[in-house]
Amino acid sequence: MYELIQVSPHNYYIDCPAKIGVVALNETDVCLIDSGSDKDAGRKIRQILDQHHWHLTAIFNTHSHADHIGGNHYLQAQTGCRIYASGIENAFTLYPVLEPSFLYGGYPTKELRHKFLLAQESHAEPLTDSVLPEGMTMFPLPGHSFDMVGFKTNEDTVYLADCLSSPETLKKYGIVFLYDVKAQLETLEMIRTLSGKCYVPAHAPVSGDIAKLAEINIEAIYRNMNNIVSLFRVPVCFDVLLQRVFEFYGLVMTPQQYVLIGSTLRSYLTYLMEIQRAQMLIDNNMILWQST
Secondary structure (H helix, E strand, O other): OOOEEOOOOOEEEEOOOOOOOEEEOOOOEEEOOOOOEEEEEEEHHHHHHHHHEEEEEEEEEOOOOHHOOOHHHHHHHHHEEEEEEHHHHHHHHOOOHHHHHHOOOOOHHHHHHOOOOOOOOEEEEEEOHHHHOOOOOEEOOOOOOOOOEEEEEEOOOOEEOOOOOHHHHHHHOOOOOOOOOHHHHHHHHHHOOOOOHHHHHOOOOOOOOOOOHHHHHHHHHHHHHHHHHHHOOOOOEHHHHHHHHHHHHOOOHHHHHHHHHHHHHHHHHHHHHOOOOEEEEEEEEEEEEOOO
């Protein structure tokens, strides 16, 4: 774990729970794509940089989830590097309490104010094309998060953040977190035809061909929609439907899983309403859901 893997002359990734991109800008300077989950991850990254006598100039965050920005605070304090994040992700990186607050829908309970969902704040600047190193481009990857982005280097290495899950993860959990179903499907369709020599997803194996994995993820979303629809043929309140989802997929309820799967289920319900496969009813001051 936390092993540096080289994929091209100047492109690397650190193999860890959420893969971290490393791009060598010259003989001494490097930038990171994401920073791991916490201070300990930051320390391990710093050790790798020191072993190679590399100076960290910048961290480009793909999105603001804690397992991708958790090392920001430590690394910025240690190296003085600049940090960049795009759109809404920038606001969440500056004010990380927004993440558990968004997921919970109110002031988060103590169980949610934990490094799993709540990173340390870091000083992030807006991520634009103008701040990218020469030869690096970014592209939108909405769906998993608000304004998630990916990066492509001039050596055709493509860093894909969280837009894809491995087949093993999909098999184990069945349903994985996402924010916008429609946007996620559009992102996955784009990924199927995205050119590159090496693809580095954060939570799936590195590969020279990404089309098949994109198709597997697309199929999983449609399968989840069909599964969810089968669980509310008659009107049901949200918490009962959420309980049925947990039981269907064999998940264990915790405060963290409650907000992650609950948020994901709400996103599926929104999309199912948009494609007229679900409807929202109000009965006796209670919101009920029913498939159509």
